[in-house]
Every structure is written in C-alpha cells, then in structure tokens.
Ligand code: ADP
C-alpha cells in the first residue's frame with residue numbers, strides 16, 4: 031500500500047517534472063527570443079543614432095530578427111538589393127554592436143525573407159504592372175525627336191546650366207556620402223528605374239548639387255537621346271509663375287512632362303508656396319507614373335520639410351532617401367589632395383602658389399569642418415594670398431590667413447541641430463522639443479537636448495530656455511541637474527547621452 035502510494039507519487043513527480051520541463055523549454059525559447067529582440071532593439075537604436083533617420087529607414091526598418099543559432103544571428107530582409115547593400119556596408123557594424131550586447135554572437139547572417147511583400151505596397155506593385163513601363167529596359171531605344179519641343183536651347187532655358195567641374199570624376203567618396211554617391215551613380219548608369227524618386231539631402235555645401243550635375247553629365251554622355259532637366263526649385267517656381275502670367279500653363283506642363291529625368295534642387299524652397307507645390311506634385315506624379323526618373327534634393331529629410339504638404343512629403347520618401355552626412359577627416363583630406371593635385375596639374379606646379387605642402391592640407395582638413403564649400407574656400411584663400419604677396423605656402427601662413435574663418439568654425443553645434451538629433455534619436459517629433467508636453471517619453475529627450483545645449487554651445491541658460499519653446503532658465507538648470515544625476519544612476523541613459531554628444535561633436 032505504502033509502496034503503491036510511493037509509486038503513484040513518484041509517477042506524479044515524474045509527470046510534473048516533465049510538465050515543468052516542457053514549460054521551461056517553451057518559456058526559455060520565448061525568453062531567448064525576447065532577449066534577442068531586446069538586443070536587436072538596442073542595436074537598432076545605435077544604428078539609427080549613428081546613421082541618421084533617413085539612412086536607417088532606407089535600410090534597417092524592414093530588417094527583422096528571425097532567430098539565433100550557435101553564436102549566429104539571422105536577420106530577414108525583403109529584397110536582394112537591400113540584402114547586398116547591408117552586407118556590403120553595415121554587416122561589421124551590426125555584428126560589432128551585437129557583440130557588445132552579447133559577446134557570444136560571432137556572426138550575422140542576412141537572409142531573404144521568403145515571399146515577403148509589405149502590405150501597404152501591394153496595390154502599388156499591381157498598379158505598376160498594369161501600366162506598361164515606357165522604358166522597361168535600359169539603355170533606351172532611340173526615339174523620335176519631339177517636334178513640340180525645341181532642341182537643347184529650349185531645354186537649357188527651362189533648366190539651369192551644369193557646372194563642368196561637378197562630375198563623378200571630381201567627386202571624392204567617403205563614408206559620409208557613400209550611399210548618396212552609389213545611388214546617384216546607379217541612376218546615371220540607367221539600369222531601369224530602381225528607385226523613384228531619389229531624394230538626396232544634407233546640410234549646405236556637402237555635395238548635393240555636385241552629385242545632381244554629375245548624374246546629368248553622365249547621362250548625357252552615356253545616353254544623349256535621353257532628356258535630362260536640372261533646375262532649382264526656385265527656378266521651377268519662377269517658370270511656373272511666368273507661365274501663369276502669360277497663360278501658358280499647358281506648354282509649361284507639357285515641357286516638364288516630356289523629360290526622361292527631372293532633377294529639382296533645394297526643394298525646401300517651395301515650402302509655403304502652395305500653388306507651386308501643387309504643380310510640382312502633379313508634374314512629379316505624371317513623371318513617375320510613366321516611369322520617368324525624378325531626383326530631388328533638400329537640406330533636410332522629407333519628414334522634416336515643414337510647410338510642404340503631408341502627401342508630398344510622404345510621396346518624396348517613397349523611393350530611396352539618401353542623406354549626406356557631415357564630412358569626416360579622411361574625406362576632407364581626400365578632397366583637398368584631389369584639388370591640390372588638379373591645381374598643380376593645371377599649372378604644372380612650377381609656382382609656389384600651387385605647391386601645397388601636406389601639413390597645410392592636413393591642417394585645413396582638421397580645422398575646417400563645417401562643409402566642403404568652406405573647405406575649398408579656405409584652400410583658395412591660402413593660394414590667393416600666397417600668389418598675391420609672393421610668399422610660399424606654409425603652415426604658419428595658412429594659420430595666419432585663416433584666423434577669422436577658424437574662429438567661426440569653432441562655434442559649430444547649434445541648438446537646432448541638437449534638438450533635431452535628439453528628437454531623431456529618441457524618435458519623438460521635433461515639435462515636442464518645444465512643446466509643453468510633460469509625458470516622460472518626450473520630457474526626458476527634451477531635458478537631454480537642453481543638457482547637451484549647455485554642454486556643447488556657448489549659449490546662456492535663458493537663451494537655451496527661449497530656444498525650447500520659451501521656457502524659463504530655471505527649467506534649463508533643472509534639466510541639466512536631472513541629466514547629470516541620471517547619468518550617474520542609469521548606465522543606459524549615460525550611454526545614450528554620450529553617443530549623442532559624440533555624434534554632435536563629430
Ligand atoms: P550643396 O548643393 O550640398 O550645398 P555643392 O554640391 O554645391 O553643395 O558642393 C559645394 C562644393 O563642394 C562644390 O564646389 C563641390 O564641388 C564641392 N564638393 C562637395 N562634395 C564633394 C566631394 N565629395 N568631392 C569633391 N568636391 C565636393
């Protein structure tokens with residue numbers, strides 16, 4: 031009897047043991063996935079912070095964790111193009127970030143997600159199939175000239191002239207402009223409409239116009255029968271207003287709709303100009319509906335284009351959004367060296383003014399970090415001075431000549447930039463930086479932005495307060511203290527702040 035009970039108990043134990051075991055297996059599997067997802071979340075935030083919102087959205091938004099196996103993480107992507115781009119450019123970065131989360135991870139594998147079509151893209155794909163593309167295969171077959179449109183002169187009048195220096199050969203590629211360059215190059219090679227539109231954005235003087243002209247030159251060279259139209263948004267507006275005035279809008283529309291490639295530079299200019307926006311939108315749709323390429327540049331991302339209608343902003347983000355980041359030292363030095371070389375080639379390097387010692391180039395690359403236009407300006411100034419006073423170029427002389435310029439470039443991080451970066455990093459709206467909302471999810475990023483403004487700029491507390499929606503300076507003091515305290519207590523937050531600081535200072 032005792033035996034029987036014993037046995038029954040043992041059975042029960044065994045059974046419940048086993049039940050426990052399956053439970054543990056299941057839940058440990060779930061937990062493993064949870065851990066993996068949490069790690070992915072962190073890796074993603076780092077990538078977003080490092081690469082900026084637009085790049086991040088272009089490549090990583092659709093990436094998913096599929097699982098892990100013996101030190102290898104498997105990620106799924108929707109298309110081959112995305113896979114090969116990520117593999118070529120971001121694999122080590124992803125792996126390194128993952129390793130710092132979990133030292134046992136040694137490999138990241140990117141695989142195609144089977145049969146994957148984003149739900150919101152399905153109708154679009156169908157539509158594209160229904161309308162036969164005008165030019166499915168590139169290069170295009172030569173086509174009949176269009177009688178309505180006068181040859182080159184008419185087009186040049188409509189568009190703007192191209193700068194002969196702005197070619198791909200003269201464009202130096204570095205980490206900060208690699209994606210924009212690759213996308214531009216790919217369009218210029220003309221293997222079909224890979225992404226439409228191409229949206230290039232970045233701060234002033236970082237090479238947006240240069241890249242657009244380079245695309246135009248290259249297409250003219252490879253496929254002269256294709257019509258490429260380049261113009262600034264300002265000129266687009268001017269042409270449009272003129273057409274309205276002369277009641278000539280039909281011809282206006284016609285001209286724009288007949289090009290193969292339309293490039294509009296500095297689209298932010300049409301912010302707040304409602305009828306121009308409207309016209310641009312129609313032109314844009316007409317062109318993309320017929321598989322013609324549209325390329326647009328701006329000083330900020332589509333989502334940040336205030337004063338431009340939501341439907342246009344969203345449409346602008348449909349293709350490939352490529353941002354050009356601020357330059358790094360290597361790129362700046364590369365550009366200076368190329369420029370110095372071409373100068374000495376042109377003048378055979380016999381005069382002192384065209385022989386630029388390496389330390390001078392290094393000095394410039396180190397100190398002129400605002401943008402490439404200023405970098406070129408500084409070099410030109412040194413050369414001009416040297417030839418003017420007949421003195422050879424030396425480091426000392428360059429320092430002398432550029433004194434005021436250098437002082438100006440020391441004050442480079444602005445509060446706006448800090449707000450933008452912080453908002454981007456924490457995925458809150460730029461408007462929330464200035465709003466009165468007190469929810470922790472926006473209040474904390476706002477405090478971090480105030481803290482960084484105090485650390486990285488020379489602005490006073492009241493000035494900072496004003497920049498954050500007219501707050502009092504005591505609010506700023508409170509934010510600074512709070513973040514100082516949290517940096518001691520919360521390592522994750524400390525890391526966030528540190529990362530942001532490094533990004534802003536770079
Ligand atoms: P943006 O249109 O972005 O304001 P630009 O295209 O006008 O800037 O570039 C400013 C200057 O810097 C131009 O003279 C351009 O040739 C030069 N530049 C920009 N990026 C590069 C690059 N990667 N390599 C060489 N020159 C560059």
Ligand code: MG
Nearest residue numbers: 238239240295
């Ligand atoms: Mg420009």
